[in-house]
Amino acid sequence: MEFKSKDFTDSRRVLKIRKLKVGLTGRPNAAPVLNEIDLDIRAGETHCLVGESGSGKSVTSLAVMGLLPKDALEIQGGLIDLEGVEITYAKPSVMRALRARRIAMIFQEPMTALNPVLRVGEQIEEVLNMHTDLSQAEAKKRTLDMMEQVHLPDVDRIYQAFPHQLSGGQRQRIMIAMALILDPDLLIADEPTTALDVTTQLQILRLIAEMQERHGTAVLFITHDMGVVAEIADTVSVMQKGRIVERAPIRDLLTNPQEDYTKKLLMAVPNLAPRAARAPATAKDVIIVKGLDMTYGGGGFLRRSEGVKAARDVNFTIKPGRTLGIVGESGSGKSTVARCIMRLIDPTAGKVSVAGTEIAQLSRRQLQPYRKHLQIVFQDPYRSLNPRWTVARSLCEGPINFGTSKEEAMDKAAELMELVDLPRDALDRYPHQFSGGQRQRIAIARAVAMKPDLLVADEAVSALDVSVQAQVLDLLDDIQDKFGVAMLFITHDLRVAAQICDEVLVMQKGLVVEHGPADEVLSNPRHDYTRTLIEAAPGRHWDFANFRAMERVPALKGATA
Amino acid sequence: QQDTSTITAVMHSGLRVLDPVITTAHITRDHGYMIYDVLTAVDADFKPQPQMASWEISEDGLTYTFTLRDGLLFHDGAPVTGADVVASLSRWGKRDSGGQLIFDVTASLEAPDDKTIVWTLTKPFAPLLDVISKQSAVPPFIMPARVAATSSDETITEYVGSGPFVFNEAEYEPGVSVTYDKFDGYVPRDEPASWMAGGKVVNVDKVVWTTMPDALTALNALSAGEIDYLEQVQIDLMPILSGNPDVTVEKRDELGYVTIGRPNFLHPPFDNKLIRQAAMAALDQESMLATMQGDPEYYNVCGAIFGCSTPLGDESGSETLTGGADPEKSKALLEEAGYDGTPIVLMAPTDVISLINQPVVAAQALREGGFTVDLQTMDWQSVVQRRAQQSPVTEGGWNMFFTNWMVPEVSDPLINVMVNGRGNDAWFGWPTDEEIEALRADFVAAPDAATQKEVAVKIQEHVMDNVNYIMMGEYIIPQARRNTIQNMIPSPVPVFWNMTKEAE
Amino acid sequence: MTEIPTSRHSAFQVLTGLFSLPAGARIGIGPMIAAVILLIIVLASVLAPLYVPYNPLSMDALSRLKPPSEAHWLGTDPYGRDTFSRVMTGGRVSLLIGVGAAVVSVAVGLMIGLVAGFFRAADGVIMRIMDSLMAIPAILLAIALVALNGPSLSSVIIAITVPEVPRVVRLVRSVVLSAREEPYVEAAIALGSSMPKILIQHLMPNTFAPLIVQGTYICASAILIEAILSFLGAGVSTEIPTWGNIMAEGRTYFQIKPGLIFWPGLMLSLCILAINLLGDTARDLLDPRMKKREG
């Protein structure tokens, strides 16, 4: 496997961080969130920041942007220097001048980071309007062009769409377009590709690389995907509990990690080789989906626009204890299918039966008893948690609805927190006080607490570092074994899919293009799209767990390459 | 405002009803004097004088012959004829209580020709000229016969008169403003104007009445010269105008108003004369008037039910009212009557400025005199409706309310509705009082003024003893004008003839 | 309503959830002062009969409209009644009406608004009824109510509340219309929460901030409207002092004796200021995202 190996010591230093300390506002004695961080990034360099979920990666990037939530977090020491400008305590006007032109950021959670009431096109265009003299028409053209570059389909529609009308990956690409459109000197990308399928991800990574080539942009890239790290990083910093525990050029890190934590992390990276399918269960299907169609109605003031056909003729069944993975293009309708079978939206056509009952036509009220059988982990966990509720209250809500006593539910919640590797005291905190990955774990805990018959997990582990991810996947496996939970697992991470799915369903443009047992589909894809997908999987030539290249690249049967 | 041909006046209330015969509202009467004329009118000495017509009375006092003067024209150009007069008087006779009394004894009312009207009675009615000349409640305005043909229970819809001003229908906004144009065809009499009599010479082209619901705003508008004339000024607010050299505050006329309280004779406790007397003892004119008016200059402690400065006025028997409250006497009387503390319901209207204070003051005075008082506030409409209820207090009835009259409206036993003692046919409160009815008959029958006065004194004494109503005193509301307005004649009714407006 | 909360626990949770403060929330000095002011005013009003120097109803026609003096600290009114005694006593009825009207209209409006905002099917019908209610003038209603019930505090409160409720409903509904599209509401549905629970526990807290504003406004305006009603003959007797009454009675004397308006106005403003400050604090405390350091 080829690693990037360019030496940047002569390049201009774009970002310099020294002994940066960030703590809770007004509580200098509490444990700091960032503890004496040092970081250097030079022009053209890609610096990857990896590490434990909740270790302070996002906080680091926000500190650089000068966007820490000042009511909650504050800089308590140290220095941030951007191309010679000390910005640690810079005035808002100074920061404003720097942002977008000089430093741009892609935020971790695109759903909450996009303004829900502005058209996404306008939101991108605004950057141009603010910082360039382009005319209205030129700005729009640039915007559409940028949207094409991040591989958004159907840009005219999406330009006009509001964030809630887009898929997770589409929103993420809007964020990316926004950050890249002005060729900043420093790009901070906080898990920019979690919601993207690997092919799109590849294209985005290329786009960033091109920009670096063209403009010498320094990139701070935060990710959990070791495959991506392996592909793009020049240097890597590993974070744990608010400290940077190890920093090394990519090759050194992957081949010769020094710290235990780094080793642990690398060893947890799952293998691309599919797991052996479990013995086919004989029990009745938990869920049967037949001919599911979903078209989002186009509003339109006077005449109805055509609408978006998000899912077409989707069929599948899942038996107890088994996992069906859905992979596929971003925007291909995966979340739509999930939301349809949860009856959070009403499918335009088709049948969904759960526990032997047809639920596609039931009213909300009639549905209520079935809710217990079905649970979902949303793609955007942050928004799916009531911001005014403590985690404890969110976790107890479901069980209490179905008759568990409050005390019992609380005990259960505490237990679950441990299982998803969150501290017990987190129960009394509010969603905004957590990191992205922590929120995702809360969402998982909440769904699992219901002991459903069918668990729908929409990108449920995308924001987790690989070691926690492994732990959570184990947890899921466990409850599957114990309670025979059936699982619908939507993911872009083919490694994860390979790890836990019995069957895989591949979607593209609303259609199911391939459907079969996991090892069949992943190692012997029949459809072209599946094949490109697998080939695009980053870092599939590296065997992370053993700190070396793959001995035998899992060749695709019948592959031409 | 340099427009000297238009006078803008703020009147005491908005004009809504345009039929001066159907209603007794003062603003409508004022409107009547603008556009209509009357046969005869009283002058400042309470003497009937010819206005549209002169008269002759037959020896036996049974035939009155009126002759219309020349040049009388309606606003539509038609001459005023005897037939118009007959029709107008007949309609008025159905509405006005004095008029009814005359028509009760009328043999015929005819117009033998265009200029002559002959009114024949079955028995003499000495006060006839006084009644048809009266300036208030409902004066007999003369309208075209076709308008006067309207039923007396229905409002007229055509507003044509023969008075000095023409009603400008296009600019009329009910309750907001009304505009009168000078009637060029009006021929005034030659005598100088005196009260409602004499020559009505109009010196401006236009008079605009507007309503200003806010007293302070009206004063400010007058100060700023946006209006010329303010019919009524609240006494307490006079200091605001006192510094302004361009404005004069004055009394328009010395007679003014009376304010009275009326008990309900039908139900306890006021069906008991002793308790009525107790109430009278508890009340005191001075404190009520002082509260209403503030400045003694503008009120007059007066125990005469027919008014202190009128020919029939006499104050006999009113000492407890004029001499200050006597709560002890009240308590003693209550004791004697065996008053059991049943609350008396006092109706207190809150939307008519001139009636707000009385019940509140009275309630407190009655309490001090040993009564239990239930002061119920409501809008005037509710008072109007409720005072017509004869049912017991517990079923929506009442015990006492207050109202005001212009002195000329109470100045003799025929006009004064409160001395009517005919039970259910009497005015609200419904006293059945044969004694007073007998006295009233004597009054009509009295041959001369001296005898009339004698009877009037008896009525006064009777009312004070029997407490048919409680006279709470006289008061005057001053007017204010910019000094550009000159030559106003003193009169109980605000009239706009004779008046001139000069440039500032 | 579709269902009542499924168990007593959820009812319990409603209470604890709504009123427990986020950890670490502390109350600053401003709200403390506000609370003290409010408490003083309320106590002063309630206990007024015990300490005011005059019977607020007793008149003295000869000392009308007197300036402040030893005998009458704040002077006298047009009836010669003691202004100080009236202002202090006036708080009793005014506060009752103000707070009563605010609480009733907010409570009723909140319930209706939640339902209208959340259930599409109910929205049309409820909102059209609200449109109709809004058009009924308070005065007319008050006159009718007084005719039916006799004059009473509750008639006044109802007359003020009825036209106010639709406005609260519209406000609540508008907030719910946005909030019901939030994913956490979907999540709650997916967790099997009953409709009442979603309405009360998830959606209702979103309406608190605007409701506090609307509520204080209703409180103040009810105190003022009460006076208008009583002067149109549909309120409490004009004799009984209320802040609104005293001010309305003082209206004509504005230029010659502004104290008649100033003192009750001051009391009212102080109350509203205090309620506002407390409301703001409550809202900050209820919103964990607003948790602030001590300032």
Added chain:
Amino acid sequence: MFLYILKRVLATIPVMVIVAIFVFLLLRLTPGDPAAILAGDAATPAQLERIRERLGLNDPLLTQFITWMGQLLRGDLGTSLLSNTSVAGMLADRLGPTINIALMTIVISVVMAVPMGVIAAWRHRTWVDFLVMSFSVLGFSVPVFVIGYILIQIFAIDLRWVPVQGYKSPADGFGAFFSRAILPSLTLATIYIALIARMTRASMLEVLGEDYIRTARAKGVRENVVLFRHALRNAAVPILTIIGTGFALLISGVVVTESVFNIPGIGRLTVDAILARDYPVIQAMILLTAGIYVFVNLLVDISYSFFDPRIRY
């Protein structure tokens, strides 16, 4: 959307019918007797009875209602019991002043209050915030007539910039209209400024902590754009509601201000008509108000989905 509007417009009919029935009954429940006010103080019961008969007030309620409905269906609002003038004409005369002043008031209020509220939220818990709060407390608790009198004293009496009172329609010249409408509008605006400013502040506070505000700042967007474009739009819905209900209220007339400034508007007409029990006028008035409310509320509801695309009906 079109369907929705159509549905709403059609829904006006039942609203009107409900209002009509309700008002009709309510009026007949209120004590009072138009005949008595028509005839004045000295009328005898027999006379009143005859007048009532003539006015049709003695007919059975149902007959009266049907007669009225029949008139309405023919587009006839009837005539005033007192002045005998056509109710439609009266309303037409009074609507102009009210609408013009309401519009001016709401424009002034929004233009002043929204920035005030936004800044107060932005500078949460600073003196700016406290200033806005104090102003709104005054706006809430000072009776409108006091504000009116003070404005008159300053601008009409002391400075002599504008007349004390009165109304001129814009057709008589904008200057004449403006000089008379500005003080009443300002008077009314104080309370709406207070209300809208506080609502804006409250609503903005909910929004300012959101992540997309952070995103906007990360884009280097100027602070005023962050506040007014990004935050305010999200905070708009409750503010719009308040503006809508406020405007509806203004349109239905505000009697105190109309009295203080002597404006011949709907508010005074309503109160006068109620106090005089002029049934046809009250009924028509309230129907008109209901119609206006339905219309204004429809506009507000449509504007919701314009400001917040997630709102669907």
